[in-house]
Amino acid sequence: MDSLAVRNNFRSVRRRALRIAFLGLFAGGSLFATAVPARAGSTDEASAFLLSLTTRAIEQLTNPSVPEDERKARFRTLFRENFDLPKIGHFVLGRYGRGTPVPVLNDFLATFEDVMVERFAPQFAGYGDTRFRVGTVRPVENRDQFIVGSAITPPESETEVKIDWRLRHKDGQFKVLDIIGEGVSMALTLRAEYGSVLKSSGGKVEELVVLLRDRLGAQSTAAN
Numbered sequence: 001m002d003s004l005a006v007r008n009n010f011r012s013v014r015r016r017a018l019r020i021a022f023l024g025l026f027a028g029g030s031l032f033a034t035a036v037p038a039r040a041g042s043t044d045e046a047s048a049f050l051l052s053l054t055t056r057a058i059e060q061l062t063n064p065s066v067p068e069d070e071r072k073a074r075f076r077t078l079f080r081e082n083f084d085l086p087k088i089g090h091f092v093l094g095r096y097g098r099g100t101p102v103p104v105l106n107d108f109l110a111t112f113e114d115v116m117v118e119r120f121a122p123q124f125a126g127y128g129d130t131r132f133r134v135g136t137v138r139p140v141e142n143r144d145q146f147i148v149g150s151a152i153t154p155p156e157s158e159t160e161v162k163i164d165w166r167l168r169h170k171d172g173q174f175k176v177l178d179i180i181g182e183g184v185s186m187a188l189t190l191r192a193e194y195g196s197v198l199k200s201s202g203g204k205v206e207e208l209v210v211l212l213r214d215r216l217g218a219q220s221t222a223a224n
Contacts, residue, residue: 043137046146046167049174051134053082061124068122075121076113084168084175085109092190093205096198100205108205111212118219133160144169145177 060066060074079085089109090097097105135149146167151160166178178187194208201207 043139043146046137046148046169046174047134049167050148050150050165053078053176054132057124061121071124072117072121075124076117079113079116082174082176084177085113087168087175087177088187088190091187092194093198094191094195096195096203096205104206104209108209111209111216114216115212118216140166 057078060078061071066074086109089112090105092112093100093105093108100108131153133151135151137146137148139146146169148165148167150163150165152163153160161182164180165176166180167174168177178185180186197208197211198205
């Protein structure tokens, strides 16, 4: 296999893992966890947060009768409320975000949110037969973070897919920082994808924004 084929195969694996990670959030079927009262920032509360988020997502997103625009609007709300978008966005940009003017960063974050909505929201229609299990929760040493283990079993399959969630607890709230599906990090995958574009554009975040908007426009045109 030549180097180009190897790179393409690697990208394919990363995209599949990223898709599985997000589908884990919106998995339906049986939920093997129980929300329990706990003190703020405890491992039990981290588990309860993830269970609550998953339950709400099941109720709002997996019904195939929900119009696509409405599904996207619901996904956007859940994403804004439960993911630490600024933290994820700055991590994804890496060193290229340093020194970038605030208006450009804000423009990137808004565009990044649109990309996530368009990329993942349509995939959840009718995805209500997946089993989801919340597992072990472990604190991240010297940080306000937790790793919550979970597993999903896709429809018509008996094989579990392991998914870890990195949560941050700050100001009395939990937020998702990363999802690791099949050992592949959502945040690192996006950082690699965008980093390649930024490197070729001389590190200009505004050029990445233009490219992402062009892609969104092409997707919208194709859908219509």
